[in-house]
Amino acid sequence: MVTGFEKLNLMKKKCSYFIGFVLLVGGIFSGFKRYEITLLQDLRIEPTQPLFYDVQTEEAFEYCTSVKEEKLDIPFTGKTFTGFKQALAVRESLGIYTLVNPFGYMGKYQFGKSALRSVGINDASGFLTNPIMQEKAFEALLAKNKWELRKEIKQYSGKRIGGVTITESGLLAAAHLGGAFSVKKFLKSNGSAGFRDGFGTSIRTYLKKFAGYDTSHIIADSNPVVVV
Template sequence: MLRNIASYSTLTLTILTLLYVSFQSNETIDLSKYSTEGLDLNYTVSIDVSQTELKKESNDSFSPYLGKSFVGFKEAIAFKESGGDYNSVNTYGYLGKYQFGTETLKMIGINNPAKFLKNPKLQEKAFIANAARNKWILRRDIKNFVGKRINGIIVTESGILAAAHLAGPGSVKKYLRSYGLDNFADGYGTTVHYYMKRFSGYDTSFVKPNKKAKAI
Protein backbone atom coordinates (compact mmCIF):
# COMPACT_ATOMS: atom_id res chain seq x y z
CA MET A 1 0.00 0.00 0.00
CA LEU A 2 2.77 2.42 0.96
CA ARG A 3 4.65 1.47 -2.25
CA ASN A 4 1.62 2.40 -4.41
CA ILE A 5 1.24 5.76 -2.64
CA ALA A 6 4.92 6.49 -3.25
CA SER A 7 4.59 5.61 -6.94
CA TYR A 8 1.58 7.92 -7.42
CA SER A 9 3.39 10.74 -5.58
CA THR A 10 6.45 10.37 -7.83
CA LEU A 11 4.30 10.39 -10.98
CA THR A 12 2.40 13.49 -9.83
CA LEU A 13 5.61 15.31 -9.00
CA THR A 14 7.06 14.50 -12.44
CA ILE A 15 3.98 15.82 -14.23
CA LEU A 16 3.98 19.04 -12.21
CA THR A 17 7.68 19.57 -12.92
CA LEU A 18 7.15 19.15 -16.67
CA LEU A 19 4.23 21.59 -16.66
CA TYR A 20 6.26 24.16 -14.75
CA VAL A 21 9.19 23.94 -17.17
CA SER A 22 6.81 24.23 -20.11
CA PHE A 23 5.14 27.40 -18.82
CA GLN A 24 8.46 28.98 -17.84
CA SER A 25 10.01 28.48 -21.29
CA ASN A 26 10.30 31.64 -23.40
CA GLU A 27 10.56 29.71 -26.67
CA THR A 28 7.61 30.12 -29.00
CA ILE A 29 6.75 28.44 -32.28
CA ASP A 30 7.13 30.74 -35.28
CA LEU A 31 4.24 30.07 -37.65
CA SER A 32 4.97 33.01 -39.95
CA LYS A 33 6.92 30.86 -42.37
CA TYR A 34 3.72 28.91 -43.05
CA SER A 35 1.80 31.99 -44.18
CA THR A 36 0.20 32.08 -47.63
CA GLU A 37 0.43 35.88 -47.77
CA GLY A 38 1.60 37.11 -51.17
CA LEU A 39 1.21 33.74 -52.87
CA ASP A 40 -0.76 33.38 -56.11
CA LEU A 41 -3.00 30.53 -55.05
CA ASN A 42 -4.13 28.21 -57.84
CA TYR A 43 -7.61 26.98 -56.92
CA THR A 44 -9.10 24.20 -59.02
CA VAL A 45 -12.59 25.70 -58.72
CA SER A 46 -13.53 29.35 -58.89
CA ILE A 47 -14.84 30.61 -55.55
CA ASP A 48 -17.95 32.03 -57.23
CA VAL A 49 -19.04 28.69 -58.69
CA SER A 50 -22.40 27.69 -57.20
CA GLN A 51 -22.92 24.41 -55.38
CA THR A 52 -25.45 23.43 -58.04
CA GLU A 53 -22.82 23.82 -60.76
CA LEU A 54 -20.30 21.81 -58.75
CA LYS A 55 -22.79 18.99 -58.24
CA LYS A 56 -23.68 18.93 -61.94
CA GLU A 57 -20.01 18.89 -62.94
CA SER A 58 -19.39 16.01 -60.53
CA ASN A 59 -22.25 13.98 -61.97
CA ASP A 60 -21.26 14.61 -65.59
CA SER A 61 -17.54 13.95 -65.22
CA PHE A 62 -15.90 10.61 -65.79
CA SER A 63 -13.51 9.13 -63.27
CA PRO A 64 -9.86 9.66 -64.24
CA TYR A 65 -9.18 6.03 -63.28
CA LEU A 66 -10.71 4.33 -66.30
CA GLY A 67 -7.79 2.08 -67.14
CA LYS A 68 -8.13 0.09 -70.35
CA SER A 69 -11.94 -0.05 -70.30
CA PHE A 70 -14.04 1.00 -73.28
CA VAL A 71 -14.95 4.25 -71.53
CA GLY A 72 -11.24 4.81 -70.98
CA PHE A 73 -10.71 4.19 -74.70
CA LYS A 74 -13.24 6.71 -75.94
CA GLU A 75 -12.28 9.32 -73.36
CA ALA A 76 -8.60 8.97 -74.28
CA ILE A 77 -9.45 9.52 -77.95
CA ALA A 78 -11.68 12.47 -77.05
CA PHE A 79 -8.89 14.08 -75.04
CA LYS A 80 -6.47 13.71 -77.95
CA GLU A 81 -8.99 14.95 -80.50
CA SER A 82 -10.46 17.97 -78.72
CA GLY A 83 -9.46 17.98 -75.06
CA GLY A 84 -12.90 16.47 -74.42
CA ASP A 85 -14.74 19.60 -75.60
CA TYR A 86 -18.19 18.93 -77.09
CA ASN A 87 -18.22 22.42 -78.66
CA SER A 88 -14.85 22.16 -80.41
CA VAL A 89 -14.49 22.93 -84.12
CA ASN A 90 -10.98 22.66 -85.54
CA THR A 91 -9.39 24.58 -88.40
CA TYR A 92 -10.48 21.90 -90.89
CA GLY A 93 -14.11 22.02 -89.77
CA TYR A 94 -14.14 18.78 -87.76
CA LEU A 95 -16.75 18.86 -85.07
CA GLY A 96 -17.29 18.08 -81.41
CA LYS A 97 -15.64 16.04 -78.72
CA TYR A 98 -14.52 13.34 -81.17
CA GLN A 99 -13.89 15.64 -84.16
CA PHE A 100 -16.23 14.19 -86.78
CA GLY A 101 -16.26 15.25 -90.39
CA THR A 102 -19.62 16.01 -91.99
CA GLU A 103 -19.34 13.13 -94.49
CA THR A 104 -18.74 10.61 -91.70
CA LEU A 105 -21.74 12.02 -89.83
CA LYS A 106 -23.94 11.48 -92.87
CA MET A 107 -22.90 7.82 -93.04
CA ILE A 108 -24.18 7.27 -89.50
CA GLY A 109 -27.43 9.16 -90.06
CA ILE A 110 -26.61 12.69 -88.90
CA ASN A 111 -27.39 15.41 -91.44
CA ASN A 112 -27.46 18.51 -89.26
CA PRO A 113 -23.92 19.35 -88.03
CA ALA A 114 -25.11 22.42 -86.08
CA LYS A 115 -27.55 20.38 -83.99
CA PHE A 116 -24.96 17.63 -83.61
CA LEU A 117 -22.50 20.12 -82.11
CA LYS A 118 -25.04 21.18 -79.48
CA ASN A 119 -26.02 17.64 -78.48
CA PRO A 120 -23.49 15.80 -76.26
CA LYS A 121 -25.64 12.65 -76.07
CA LEU A 122 -25.78 12.45 -79.85
CA GLN A 123 -22.01 12.88 -80.03
CA GLU A 124 -21.53 9.90 -77.71
CA LYS A 125 -23.92 7.81 -79.81
CA ALA A 126 -22.08 8.90 -82.94
CA PHE A 127 -18.76 7.66 -81.57
CA ILE A 128 -20.19 4.22 -80.80
CA ALA A 129 -22.05 3.97 -84.13
CA ASN A 130 -18.96 4.95 -86.10
CA ALA A 131 -16.81 2.48 -84.17
CA ALA A 132 -19.35 -0.30 -84.83
CA ARG A 133 -19.41 0.50 -88.54
CA ASN A 134 -15.60 0.60 -88.73
CA LYS A 135 -15.37 -2.67 -86.83
CA TRP A 136 -17.59 -4.33 -89.43
CA ILE A 137 -15.59 -2.91 -92.34
CA LEU A 138 -12.32 -3.99 -90.75
CA ARG A 139 -13.51 -7.32 -89.33
CA ARG A 140 -11.24 -9.40 -91.57
CA ASP A 141 -8.23 -7.19 -90.90
CA ILE A 142 -8.87 -7.42 -87.17
CA LYS A 143 -8.94 -11.19 -87.47
CA ASN A 144 -5.81 -11.35 -89.64
CA PHE A 145 -3.57 -8.72 -88.05
CA VAL A 146 -4.32 -8.49 -84.31
CA GLY A 147 -1.30 -9.85 -82.45
CA LYS A 148 1.13 -9.24 -85.30
CA ARG A 149 3.93 -6.70 -85.07
CA ILE A 150 4.03 -3.86 -87.61
CA ASN A 151 6.56 -1.02 -87.44
CA GLY A 152 7.63 -2.17 -84.00
CA ILE A 153 4.19 -2.26 -82.35
CA ILE A 154 1.80 -5.10 -81.61
CA VAL A 155 -1.45 -4.60 -83.52
CA THR A 156 -4.55 -4.55 -81.28
CA GLU A 157 -8.24 -4.16 -82.02
CA SER A 158 -8.46 -0.88 -80.12
CA GLY A 159 -5.49 0.48 -82.05
CA ILE A 160 -7.18 -0.42 -85.32
CA LEU A 161 -10.48 1.22 -84.30
CA ALA A 162 -8.70 4.34 -83.06
CA ALA A 163 -6.76 4.65 -86.31
CA ALA A 164 -10.00 4.17 -88.27
CA HIS A 165 -11.55 7.02 -86.28
CA LEU A 166 -8.60 9.21 -87.25
CA ALA A 167 -8.14 8.27 -90.88
CA GLY A 168 -11.09 6.15 -91.96
CA PRO A 169 -11.19 2.36 -92.33
CA GLY A 170 -9.78 2.49 -95.89
CA SER A 171 -6.53 4.09 -94.72
CA VAL A 172 -6.21 1.51 -91.95
CA LYS A 173 -6.62 -1.32 -94.45
CA LYS A 174 -3.85 0.15 -96.58
CA TYR A 175 -1.58 0.52 -93.54
CA LEU A 176 -2.10 -3.05 -92.38
CA ARG A 177 -1.96 -4.70 -95.76
CA SER A 178 1.22 -2.82 -96.71
CA TYR A 179 2.70 -3.76 -93.32
CA GLY A 180 3.10 -0.13 -92.40
CA LEU A 181 4.49 1.25 -95.65
CA ASP A 182 1.31 3.19 -96.50
CA ASN A 183 1.06 5.35 -93.37
CA PHE A 184 -1.64 8.02 -93.80
CA ALA A 185 -1.20 11.35 -91.95
CA ASP A 186 -3.95 13.88 -91.30
CA GLY A 187 -3.67 17.64 -91.79
CA TYR A 188 -1.83 18.02 -88.50
CA GLY A 189 0.67 15.27 -89.28
CA THR A 190 -0.88 12.62 -87.01
CA THR A 191 -0.40 9.17 -88.54
CA VAL A 192 -2.23 5.85 -88.52
CA HIS A 193 0.86 4.33 -86.90
CA TYR A 194 0.75 6.87 -84.06
CA TYR A 195 -2.90 6.10 -83.24
CA MET A 196 -2.29 2.35 -83.52
CA LYS A 197 0.43 2.71 -80.90
CA ARG A 198 -1.12 5.29 -78.60
CA PHE A 199 -4.50 3.57 -78.27
CA SER A 200 -3.40 -0.05 -78.19
CA GLY A 201 -4.58 -2.58 -75.64
CA TYR A 202 -7.98 -1.17 -74.66
CA ASP A 203 -11.01 -3.42 -74.24
CA THR A 204 -13.26 -2.67 -77.23
CA SER A 205 -15.38 -5.82 -76.98
CA PHE A 206 -18.32 -3.55 -76.13
CA VAL A 207 -18.40 -2.45 -79.78
CA LYS A 208 -20.28 -4.90 -81.99
CA PRO A 209 -19.59 -4.88 -85.73
CA ASN A 210 -22.56 -3.38 -87.55
CA LYS A 211 -22.59 -2.56 -91.24
CA LYS A 212 -25.65 -0.31 -90.89
CA ALA A 213 -24.86 1.33 -87.54
CA LYS A 214 -26.60 4.67 -87.06
CA ALA A 215 -26.45 7.26 -84.30
CA ILE A 216 -30.10 8.19 -84.88
Protein backbone atom coordinates in the same frame (compact mmCIF):
# COMPACT_ATOMS: atom_id res chain seq x y z
CA MET B 1 -2.97 22.45 23.08
CA VAL B 2 -3.70 23.56 19.49
CA THR B 3 -2.43 26.99 18.62
CA GLY B 4 -4.27 29.50 16.43
CA PHE B 5 -1.77 28.98 13.59
CA GLU B 6 -2.37 25.20 13.60
CA LYS B 7 -6.17 25.77 13.56
CA LEU B 8 -5.74 28.00 10.49
CA ASN B 9 -3.76 25.32 8.61
CA LEU B 10 -6.37 22.69 9.54
CA MET B 11 -9.15 24.87 8.16
CA LYS B 12 -7.20 25.39 4.91
CA LYS B 13 -6.80 21.63 4.46
CA LYS B 14 -10.53 21.04 5.04
CA CYS B 15 -11.40 23.70 2.48
CA SER B 16 -9.00 22.12 -0.04
CA TYR B 17 -10.58 18.68 0.45
CA PHE B 18 -14.08 20.16 0.05
CA ILE B 19 -13.22 22.04 -3.14
CA GLY B 20 -11.53 18.95 -4.60
CA PHE B 21 -14.58 16.81 -3.79
CA VAL B 22 -16.94 19.30 -5.46
CA LEU B 23 -14.80 19.39 -8.63
CA LEU B 24 -14.64 15.59 -8.72
CA VAL B 25 -18.43 15.22 -8.42
CA GLY B 26 -18.97 17.91 -11.07
CA GLY B 27 -16.62 16.15 -13.47
CA ILE B 28 -18.42 12.83 -13.00
CA PHE B 29 -21.87 14.28 -13.64
CA SER B 30 -20.65 16.26 -16.64
CA GLY B 31 -19.77 12.94 -18.29
CA PHE B 32 -23.48 12.13 -18.38
CA LYS B 33 -24.38 15.32 -20.23
CA ARG B 34 -27.18 14.81 -22.73
CA TYR B 35 -26.05 15.64 -26.27
CA GLU B 36 -28.34 16.55 -29.14
CA ILE B 37 -28.42 14.19 -32.13
CA THR B 38 -28.00 15.71 -35.61
CA LEU B 39 -29.41 13.62 -38.43
CA LEU B 40 -27.29 13.20 -41.55
CA GLN B 41 -30.02 14.53 -43.78
CA ASP B 42 -29.83 17.83 -41.89
CA LEU B 43 -26.24 18.22 -43.11
CA ARG B 44 -26.93 17.70 -46.80
CA ILE B 45 -25.95 20.34 -49.36
CA GLU B 46 -28.31 21.29 -52.15
CA PRO B 47 -26.17 21.92 -55.28
CA THR B 48 -27.02 25.02 -57.28
CA GLN B 49 -25.21 23.70 -60.39
CA PRO B 50 -25.17 20.23 -62.02
CA LEU B 51 -22.42 18.02 -60.66
CA PHE B 52 -19.81 16.59 -63.03
CA TYR B 53 -17.16 13.99 -62.26
CA ASP B 54 -13.89 13.32 -64.10
CA VAL B 55 -12.11 9.99 -63.83
CA GLN B 56 -8.38 10.20 -64.20
CA THR B 57 -6.73 8.32 -67.03
CA GLU B 58 -3.80 6.01 -66.42
CA GLU B 59 -1.52 8.37 -68.35
CA ALA B 60 -2.51 11.29 -66.12
CA PHE B 61 -1.99 9.10 -63.06
CA GLU B 62 1.52 8.17 -64.20
CA TYR B 63 2.29 11.83 -64.89
CA CYS B 64 1.18 12.85 -61.41
CA THR B 65 3.27 10.15 -59.77
CA SER B 66 6.34 11.19 -61.76
CA VAL B 67 5.88 14.82 -60.72
CA LYS B 68 5.12 14.08 -57.09
CA GLU B 69 7.70 11.28 -56.97
CA GLU B 70 5.31 9.22 -54.92
CA LYS B 71 2.49 6.77 -55.58
CA LEU B 72 -0.90 8.42 -55.28
CA ASP B 73 -4.04 6.48 -54.47
CA ILE B 74 -6.10 8.00 -57.30
CA PRO B 75 -8.49 5.89 -59.43
CA PHE B 76 -8.03 5.75 -63.19
CA THR B 77 -9.96 4.16 -66.02
CA GLY B 78 -7.13 1.95 -67.25
CA LYS B 79 -7.76 -0.03 -70.44
CA THR B 80 -11.55 -0.07 -70.13
CA PHE B 81 -13.83 1.23 -72.88
CA THR B 82 -14.40 4.36 -70.80
CA GLY B 83 -10.64 4.83 -70.74
CA PHE B 84 -10.53 4.37 -74.52
CA LYS B 85 -13.19 7.02 -75.10
CA GLN B 86 -11.61 9.46 -72.70
CA ALA B 87 -8.08 9.02 -74.04
CA LEU B 88 -9.21 9.42 -77.65
CA ALA B 89 -11.37 12.45 -76.83
CA VAL B 90 -8.47 14.16 -75.05
CA ARG B 91 -6.24 13.53 -78.07
CA GLU B 92 -8.87 14.76 -80.53
CA SER B 93 -10.31 17.81 -78.78
CA LEU B 94 -9.27 17.89 -75.11
CA GLY B 95 -12.78 16.55 -74.53
CA ILE B 96 -14.54 19.76 -75.67
CA TYR B 97 -17.94 19.03 -77.24
CA THR B 98 -18.22 22.38 -79.03
CA LEU B 99 -14.74 22.48 -80.56
CA VAL B 100 -14.37 22.95 -84.34
CA ASN B 101 -10.82 22.68 -85.68
CA PRO B 102 -9.35 24.66 -88.62
CA PHE B 103 -10.21 21.80 -91.01
CA GLY B 104 -13.89 21.77 -90.05
CA TYR B 105 -13.84 18.66 -87.87
CA MET B 106 -16.17 19.09 -84.96
CA GLY B 107 -17.10 17.97 -81.50
CA LYS B 108 -15.50 15.93 -78.77
CA TYR B 109 -14.38 13.21 -81.19
CA GLN B 110 -13.73 15.52 -84.17
CA PHE B 111 -16.20 14.23 -86.75
CA GLY B 112 -16.13 15.31 -90.37
CA LYS B 113 -19.42 15.78 -92.22
CA SER B 114 -18.92 12.62 -94.27
CA ALA B 115 -18.41 10.57 -91.09
CA LEU B 116 -21.58 12.09 -89.64
CA ARG B 117 -23.58 11.16 -92.74
CA SER B 118 -22.24 7.61 -92.53
CA VAL B 119 -24.05 7.17 -89.20
CA GLY B 120 -27.23 8.95 -90.26
CA ILE B 121 -26.57 12.50 -89.02
CA ASN B 122 -27.13 15.40 -91.42
CA ASP B 123 -27.57 18.28 -88.98
CA ALA B 124 -24.00 19.35 -88.17
CA SER B 125 -25.01 22.33 -86.04
CA GLY B 126 -27.41 20.24 -84.00
CA PHE B 127 -24.72 17.61 -83.55
CA LEU B 128 -22.26 20.18 -82.24
CA THR B 129 -24.61 21.27 -79.43
CA ASN B 130 -25.80 17.80 -78.44
CA PRO B 131 -23.34 15.81 -76.26
CA ILE B 132 -25.60 12.73 -76.14
CA MET B 133 -25.73 12.63 -79.94
CA GLN B 134 -21.93 12.93 -80.09
CA GLU B 135 -21.42 9.99 -77.74
CA LYS B 136 -23.85 7.84 -79.72
CA ALA B 137 -22.27 8.90 -83.02
CA PHE B 138 -18.85 7.85 -81.72
CA GLU B 139 -20.04 4.37 -80.79
CA ALA B 140 -21.94 4.07 -84.07
CA LEU B 141 -18.80 4.93 -86.06
CA LEU B 142 -16.83 2.38 -84.02
CA ALA B 143 -19.44 -0.25 -84.92
CA LYS B 144 -19.20 0.68 -88.61
CA ASN B 145 -15.39 0.61 -88.60
CA LYS B 146 -15.43 -2.69 -86.76
CA TRP B 147 -17.55 -4.10 -89.56
CA GLU B 148 -15.26 -2.65 -92.23
CA LEU B 149 -12.18 -4.07 -90.48
CA ARG B 150 -13.65 -7.34 -89.24
CA LYS B 151 -11.32 -9.45 -91.40
CA GLU B 152 -8.27 -7.37 -90.53
CA ILE B 153 -9.04 -7.57 -86.80
CA LYS B 154 -9.10 -11.35 -87.04
CA GLN B 155 -6.06 -11.61 -89.32
CA TYR B 156 -3.66 -9.08 -87.80
CA SER B 157 -4.46 -8.88 -84.07
CA GLY B 158 -1.34 -9.68 -82.04
CA LYS B 159 1.02 -9.29 -85.00
CA ARG B 160 3.61 -6.56 -85.37
CA ILE B 161 3.16 -4.36 -88.43
CA GLY B 162 5.43 -1.38 -89.02
CA GLY B 163 6.94 -1.79 -85.56
CA VAL B 164 3.54 -1.70 -83.81
CA THR B 165 1.60 -4.56 -82.20
CA ILE B 166 -1.86 -4.62 -83.76
CA THR B 167 -4.92 -4.68 -81.49
CA GLU B 168 -8.63 -4.20 -82.11
CA SER B 169 -8.83 -0.90 -80.23
CA GLY B 170 -5.76 0.40 -82.05
CA LEU B 171 -7.31 -0.44 -85.43
CA LEU B 172 -10.59 1.26 -84.49
CA ALA B 173 -8.77 4.38 -83.29
CA ALA B 174 -6.66 4.48 -86.46
CA ALA B 175 -9.83 4.14 -88.56
CA HIS B 176 -11.33 7.03 -86.63
CA LEU B 177 -8.30 9.08 -87.61
CA GLY B 178 -7.90 8.17 -91.27
CA GLY B 179 -10.75 5.87 -92.25
CA ALA B 180 -10.93 2.09 -92.56
CA PHE B 181 -9.53 2.13 -96.11
CA SER B 182 -6.30 3.85 -94.97
CA VAL B 183 -5.90 1.30 -92.19
CA LYS B 184 -6.26 -1.57 -94.67
CA LYS B 185 -3.59 -0.02 -96.90
CA PHE B 186 -1.23 0.30 -93.94
CA LEU B 187 -1.69 -3.34 -92.98
CA LYS B 188 -1.41 -4.77 -96.48
CA SER B 189 1.76 -2.75 -97.15
CA ASN B 190 3.30 -4.02 -93.91
CA GLY B 191 3.33 -0.48 -92.58
CA SER B 192 4.94 1.26 -95.53
CA ALA B 193 1.76 2.95 -96.85
CA GLY B 194 1.07 5.46 -94.12
CA PHE B 195 -1.54 8.17 -93.61
CA ARG B 196 -1.29 11.50 -91.81
CA ASP B 197 -4.05 13.93 -90.97
CA GLY B 198 -3.87 17.71 -91.41
CA PHE B 199 -1.80 18.04 -88.22
CA GLY B 200 0.68 15.35 -89.26
CA THR B 201 -0.65 12.62 -86.95
CA SER B 202 -0.06 9.16 -88.44
CA ILE B 203 -2.04 5.95 -88.37
CA ARG B 204 0.98 4.29 -86.73
CA THR B 205 0.72 6.78 -83.85
CA TYR B 206 -2.91 5.86 -83.18
CA LEU B 207 -2.28 2.13 -83.55
CA LYS B 208 0.33 2.37 -80.82
CA LYS B 209 -1.24 4.97 -78.53
CA PHE B 210 -4.67 3.33 -78.36
CA ALA B 211 -3.61 -0.31 -78.31
CA GLY B 212 -4.97 -2.82 -75.83
CA TYR B 213 -8.20 -1.12 -74.74
CA ASP B 214 -11.36 -3.18 -74.27
CA THR B 215 -13.66 -2.56 -77.24
CA SER B 216 -15.08 -6.09 -77.24
CA HIS B 217 -18.65 -5.00 -76.49
CA ILE B 218 -18.87 -2.95 -79.71
CA ILE B 219 -20.96 -4.98 -82.16
CA ALA B 220 -19.91 -4.70 -85.80
CA ASP B 221 -22.63 -3.04 -87.87
CA SER B 222 -22.50 -2.30 -91.60
CA ASN B 223 -25.09 0.45 -91.39
CA PRO B 224 -25.49 1.96 -87.91
CA VAL B 225 -27.90 4.86 -87.49
CA VAL B 226 -27.84 7.24 -84.56
CA VAL B 227 -31.20 7.72 -82.82
CA VAL B 228 -31.42 10.31 -80.03
